[in-house]
Amino acid sequence: MKNKLHFLSYTLEFLTCSFLLIAVLITAIQVMCRFLFDLSFSWSQEVLMISFVWFVLFGAALAVKHKEHLKIDLVENFPSSIRKLFKMIEFIVIFAFLFVFIYYGILLIRDNFQSGQTVGFLPLQVAYVYMAIPISGLCMLYYTVKDLMRK
Secondary structure (H helix, E strand, O other), rough: HOOOOOOOHHHHHHHHHHHHHHHHHHHHHHHHHHHHHHHOOHHHHHHHHHHHHHHHHHHHHHHHHOOOOOOOHHHHHHHHHHHHHHHHHHHHHHHHHHHHHHHHHHHHHHHHHHOOOOOOOOOEEEEHHHHHHHHHHHHHHHHOOOOOOOO
16 A cells, blocks of 8 residues: 555656656747747647646645645644644645535536537647646645644
8 A cells, every 4th residue: 555655656746847847848949949940839838838737736736745835834833722723724624625626627627528629739628638637636635634644
């Protein structure tokens, strides 16, 4: 079981880095081609947008894993009972957000598969871009539950 969980973390980190690398490379290539050869690729903006969306959403899941998301340090100065109350409120808000995030992400994918909308010049349905929403939401939910179990 631990190997599967390590594989999930490794895969998430690998994909996040890969999408960032793709975004940086495409941007650099596009800038150089425009500057040096006055040449522009019609597909580059869409690929850049897709890789950036996936990078940001998977990066958010990694931030949850490493507890690097937004937090208020002032709460740490409160008495233990009040800190526990704030922790419970924090988890309730996170679970509510993730439920809405995952649920509406799935609805968005379903609707886009039905409409058949594609991404600009690419022969790719928008639904595949939106798959990052529930996938990253499920990863965030997993890491949140894992953190809750530790406490």
